[in-house]
Amino acid sequence: MSRVVKLAVIAGDGIGPEVIAEAEKVLDAATAHSDVTFDKTRFSLGADRFLATGDVLTEDDLAGIAAHDAILLGAVGGTPNDPRLADANIERGLLLKLRFSLDHYVNLRPSKLYPTVPGPLKNPGEVDFVVVREGTEGSYVGNGGVLRQGTEHEIANELGVNTAHGVRRVVEYAFELAETRRKKLTLVHKTNVLVNAGKLWKRIFDETSEKHPDVAVDYMHIDAATMHMVDNPSRFDVIVTDNLFGDILTDLAGAITGGIGLAASGNLNPSGEFPSMFEPVHGSAPDIAGQQKADPTAAIGSVALLLDHLGLAAEAQRVTRAIEQDIAERTDEPRTTAQIGDAIAARLTA
Amino acid sequence: MSRVVKLAVIAGDGIGPEVIAEAEKVLDAATAHSDVTFDKTRFSLGADRFLATGDVLTEDDLAGIAAHDAILLGAVGGTPNDPRLADANIERGLLLKLRFSLDHYVNLRPSKLYPTVPGPLKNPGEVDFVVVREGTEGSYVGNGGVLRQGTEHEIANELGVNTAHGVRRVVEYAFELAETRRKKLTLVHKTNVLVNAGKLWKRIFDETSEKHPDVAVDYMHIDAATMHMVDNPSRFDVIVTDNLFGDILTDLAGAITGGIGLAASGNLNPSGEFPSMFEPVHGSAPDIAGQQKADPTAAIGSVALLLDHLGLAAEAQRVTRAIEQDIAERTDEPRTTAQIGDAIAARLTA
Ligand SMILES: CC(C)[C@H](C(=O)O)[C@@H](O)C(=O)O
Ligand SMILES: CC(C)[C@H](C(=O)O)[C@@H](O)C(=O)O
Numbered sequence: 001m002s003r004v005v006k007l008a009v010i011a012g013d014g015i016g017p018e019v020i021a022e023a024e025k026v027l028d029a030a031t032a033h034s035d036v037t038f039d040k041t042r043f044s045l046g047a048d049r050f051l052a053t054g055d056v057l058t059e060d061d062l063a064g065i066a067a068h069d070a071i072l073l074g075a076v077g078g079t080p081n082d083p084r085l086a087d088a089n090i091e092r093g094l095l096l097k098l099r100f101s102l103d104h105y106v107n108l109r110p111s112k113l114y115p116t117v118p119g120p121l122k123n124p125g126e127v128d129f130v131v132v133r134e135g136t137e138g139s140y141v142g143n144g145g146v147l148r149q150g151t152e153h154e155i156a157n158e159l160g161v162n163t164a165h166g167v168r169r170v171v172e173y174a175f176e177l178a179e180t181r182r183k184k185l186t187l188v189h190k191t192n193v194l195v196n197a198g199k200l201w202k203r204i205f206d207e208t209s210e211k212h213p214d215v216a217v218d219y220m221h222i223d224a225a226t227m228h229m230v231d232n233p234s235r236f237d238v239i240v241t242d243n244l245f246g247d248i249l250t251d252l253a254g255a256i257t258g259g260i261g262l263a264a265s266g267n268l269n270p271s272g273e274f275p276s277m278f279e280p281v282h283g284s285a286p287d288i289a290g291q292q293k294a295d296p297t298a299a300i301g302s303v304a305l306l307l308d309h310l311g312l313a314a315e316a317q318r319v320t321r322a323i324e325q326d327i328a329e330r331t332d333e334p335r336t337t338a339q340i341g342d343a344i345a346a347r348l349t350a
Numbered sequence: 351m352s353r354v355v356k357l358a359v360i361a362g363d364g365i366g367p368e369v370i371a372e373a374e375k376v377l378d379a380a381t382a383h384s385d386v387t388f389d390k391t392r393f394s395l396g397a398d399r400f401l402a403t404g405d406v407l408t409e410d411d412l413a414g415i416a417a418h419d420a421i422l423l424g425a426v427g428g429t430p431n432d433p434r435l436a437d438a439n440i441e442r443g444l445l446l447k448l449r450f451s452l453d454h455y456v457n458l459r460p461s462k463l464y465p466t467v468p469g470p471l472k473n474p475g476e477v478d479f480v481v482v483r484e485g486t487e488g489s490y491v492g493n494g495g496v497l498r499q500g501t502e503h504e505i506a507n508e509l510g511v512n513t514a515h516g517v518r519r520v521v522e523y524a525f526e527l528a529e530t531r532r533k534k535l536t537l538v539h540k541t542n543v544l545v546n547a548g549k550l551w552k553r554i555f556d557e558t559s560e561k562h563p564d565v566a567v568d569y570m571h572i573d574a575a576t577m578h579m580v581d582n583p584s585r586f587d588v589i590v591t592d593n594l595f596g597d598i599l600t601d602l603a604g605a606i607t608g609g610i611g612l613a614a615s616g617n618l619n620p621s622g623e624f625p626s627m628f629e630p631v632h633g634s635a636p637d638i639a640g641q642q643k644a645d646p647t648a649a650i651g652s653v654a655l656l657l658d659h660l661g662l663a664a665e666a667q668r669v670t671r672a673i674e675q676d677i678a679e680r681t682d683e684p685r686t687t688a689q690i691g692d693a694i695a696a697r698l699t700a
Contacts, residue, residue, distance in 0.1 A: 091542040120580045122472050139489070139510065139544060146546050151514065156550040158510040160489065164502050190594070192441040194489060196496050200506040223601035230470045230580060230605045244540070248598060251573035255580045
């Protein structure tokens with residue numbers, strides 16, 4: 001009785017194809033002896049595609065991707081300041097378009113600090129937390145507009161939209177996740193300034209908390225949260241926050257755990273209506289593209305999240321363990337992207 | 351020929367009165383032999399005042415404060431979760447009301463790491479930068495609204511407003527400040543997502559840059575900026591950014607330079623139409639109030655910014671030097687709030 005998973009693969013730009021090659025290698029190794037096979041479709045999307053065709057993401061692309069069970073994405077985005085990309089906005093037109101169209105309302109970003117990884121903090125303690133970032137609302141909605149553009153009287157508005165529906169589902173996910181971990185959930189927002197959105201988040205957080213009395217809760221303003229993140233990151237277990245604060249906090253989390261070369265993420269649609277998408281937090285890093293310098297660990301970690309999402313918990317754990325063992329044995333000796341991928345894959349076939 | 355400066359003093363709540371007492375001590379010592387005298391009016395504002403009278407900031411308070419040349423503020427805000435303060439919103443009703451009413455469009459926040467101060471970073475290098483935070487726009491404007499409040503269909507909107515006028519004046523200030531320093535200015539925003547506001551900021555930044563060819567410029571997304579702040583803070587000289595990103599970045603900056611007990615700030619109205627306001631970045635810390643445990647250095651640093659703003663550059667420099675000497679000679683021996691104030695004041699009268 002074999003199960004076929006239809007996987008859309010978007011390798012993307014820059015180092016995307018290199019890290020995705022290793023991610024696929026590990027995915028294959030992890031599932032070689034299981035009853036799951038992956039039926040892959042490759043989508044050529046990103047800056048290179050835009051330069052070649054002028055398209056960022058067509059309705060056909062989107063429909064094609066949506067017909068899959070899951071998505072694995074490398075990184076998208078061209079060289080900064082490339083004049084040919086000035087109006088492309090790959091981020092809004094591709095990455096965010098996918099997250100919004102496929103209703104990826106949970107952006108799951110785990111952070112863990114490994115003893116062998118040289119992080120920037122003197123006394124980090126045990127760092128092992130997960131940020132549950134809302135993925136479909138807030139100031140990412142792209143609502144707003146511009147008046148008198150290009151003049152001395154220009155007004156540029158950005159509207160942040162937050163709904164009870166959108167907040168409740170991500171907060172509920174975070175409580176449930178906290179229950180599988182150390183049972184501590186921190187809400188991060190800026191309720192003293194963004195009072196409309198803040199009151200909504202706080203109300204729903206408090207209401208949901210009553211249904212999960214076993215989870216200890218606290219609240220922190222985003223500015224204070226960045227301080228705690230460098231002063232005492234081990235205090236965090238699960239953090240739930242809005243789209244923009246989650247974006248900021250997870251990059252900072254990446255930095256304190258040794259760089260976003262290790263940070264994996266899942267853009268989840270837990271209701272299952274649309275395929276979820278798994279991607280490293282890092283960008284396309286065009287400056288080191290094609291040189292086998294990129295660390296594929298974040299992409300491989302995203303494969304572990306993918307397996308977990310597909311219900312393949314044992315396979316996910318094996319990948320995570322292989323990554324952790326690889327990291328634990330790291331030395332100063334530089335390795336190519338493929339060497340790291342090979343080493344992690346070898347632990348799975350051994 | 352003596353000059354009288356009318357100074358509004360808002361000691362505020364919690365540790366506010368303690369740190370302001372030391373700030374005034376140092377202000378007096380620094381100007382004892384100058385031809386400037388301060389005519390002080392004390393305004394009782396904050397959570398305590400609200401609990402006593404039900405008022406946060408009346409029109410009379412505001413008019414009274416506006417009639418001064420400058421404002422020295424300690425900290426405002428009551429005990430978190432005090433049910434009697436649930437609807438007070440001291441932050442929006444008092445602190446932000448002052449910043450907006452008095453058109454404090456430059457929120458100036460210097461950060462410096464001293465060798466004797468134990469910061470959280472392993473290898474910070476030389477950290478000495480200034481964040482120029484916009485103070486009257488962005489998502490702090492309090493525009494927006496709520497539909498179907500308290501229901502499962504609630505929509506809470508937060509509108510971020512950015513104008514050419516508002517952005518240009520703060521960007522120009524930042525370029526001029528950079529010219530007096532190491533001539534490096536970094537714009538921090540999130541132009542790839544907040545495209546309306548981002549395009550406006552970028553356009554005005556680029557236009558202003560052309561008038562200041564001696565200042566080297568770069569651009570960073572807010573998420574990346576938090577990474578650089580912990581990985582390589584010495585790369586920054588002057589940063590210009592919007593109200594919300596500035597809020598977040600300056601707390602993080604406070605953390606990496608050893609805590610916001612040292613972080614001073616000025617809310618400036620450089621046009622001189624309204625009094626500028628000087629305050630430590632830290633809050634009222636009700637948990638340690640009245641115990642002489644607070645470090646008054648941030649409040650005293652705010653006095654240096656006040657003196658500088660009043661054109662008393664020599665006095666400002668003497669206060670800054672006294673603070674730096676005090677910090678340089680710090681040991682593990684604990685000192686009371688007053689002992690630190692006395693020590694810094696003594697260096698000025700010696
Ligand atoms: C590239 C950008 C649109 C994106 C975001 O802001 O979400 C990135 O920073 C991330 O965190 O995945
Ligand atoms: C208290 C709060 C309203 C304020 C802000 O967000 O500006 C504070 O965090 C600050 O940075 O001065």
